[in-house]
Amino acid sequence: MHEHIFFLGTGSGFSSLPNTSLLLNYKNSRVLIDFGFTGLKQLRTYRVSPDTIDALIITHMHSDHIGGIEMLAYILKFQYNRKLLLMFPHFEFKFMLWDALKNSMKYSAHGVMGMHDYFDTMIAYKTGKVTFLKFKSHSFTFIKTKHIPGMLSFGVLFSMNGKRVFYTSDMVFDPELLLFVNKKYTPSLIIHDCKTDSVEEGVHATYKQLASLPQKLKRKILLIHYDDNFNEFAPEKDGFIGFARTGGYIVP
Numbered sequence: 001m002h003e004h005i006f007f008l009g010t011g012s013g014f015s016s017l018p019n020t021s022l023l024l025n026y027k028n029s030r031v032l033i034d035f036g037f038t039g040l041k042q043l044r045t046y047r048v049s050p051d052t053i054d055a056l057i058i059t060h061m062h063s064d065h066i067g068g069i070e071m072l073a074y075i076l077k078f079q080y081n082r083k084l085l086l087m088f089p090h091f092e093f094k095f096m097l098w099d100a101l102k103n104s105m106k107y108s109a110h111g112v113m114g115m116h117d118y119f120d121t122m123i124a125y126k127t128g129k130v131t132f133l134k135f136k137s138h139s140f141t142f143i144k145t146k147h148i149p150g151m152l153s154f155g156v157l158f159s160m161n162g163k164r165v166f167y168t169s170d171m172v173f174d175p176e177l178l179l180f181v182n183k184k185y186t187p188s189l190i191i192h193d194c195k196t197d198s199v200e201e202g203v204h205a206t207y208k209q210l211a212s213l214p215q216k217l218k219r220k221i222l223l224i225h226y227d228d229n230f231n232e233f234a235p236e237k238d239g240f241i242g243f244a245r246t247g248g249y250i251v252p
């Protein structure tokens with residue numbers, strides 16, 4: 001089978017759908033992007049052994065993107081005797097994540113534990129306006145996005161089957177950034193978060209806003225991180241690729 005992106009979850013944090021989580025299935029490795037509080041259940045549903053995960057990228061610190069890390073790390077540590085490799089777009093994430101986890105994770109039957117007991121870490125380095133890291137033969141470029149004022153949040157640009165893919169993670173409607181990424185990196189696929197309901201607007205791009213984008217962009221966009229009412233929309237009719245589906249996959 002070709003290298004592909006498997007969707008462990010495609011919902012927003014407020015929805016009853018599994019949290020948005022991407023499993024990049026490369027020929028030589030498996031890389032997760034985001035792993036929220038439904039992550040472990042989804043791995044089990046799709047019979048993906050935690051031990052087959054080589055690395056996890058975190059885009060920002062909301063629990064629907066990081067809430068599954070604690071249990072995944074415990075399972076790898078205590079059932080498989082190995083650490084989880086975390087790849088951070090920004091050095092501050094390393095400290096913020098351990099701050100969020102340490103009040104439970106530092107206590108164990110084997111004594112007091114530190115972050116290094118559970119995790120290996122890689123931090124992207126700054127190059128121009130973006131940060132970058134390489135894992136095995138795969139390059140990941142992180143582009144700072146606007147999500148919540150004051151909060152660090154990144155989109156991820158990666159390659160698969162020789163094609164570029166941009167995953168926005170959570171961000172507000174930002175056509176300028178999309179046009180910049182499209183021009184500079186020419187992705188063939190853009191996986192964009194998409195708010196379909198009207199709860200807590202102003203932190204995600206809404207369906208209506210995304211529908212106003214030029215057609216040349218929309219035909220590259222697969223919508224993700226949507227809400228329970230997503231069936232009210234017909235994205236193919238509106239010029240998008242469609243909605244990413246939980247348990248589905250796409251070959252870039």
Ligand SMILES: [Zn+2]
Nearest residue numbers: 060062147170
């Ligand atoms: Zn978020």
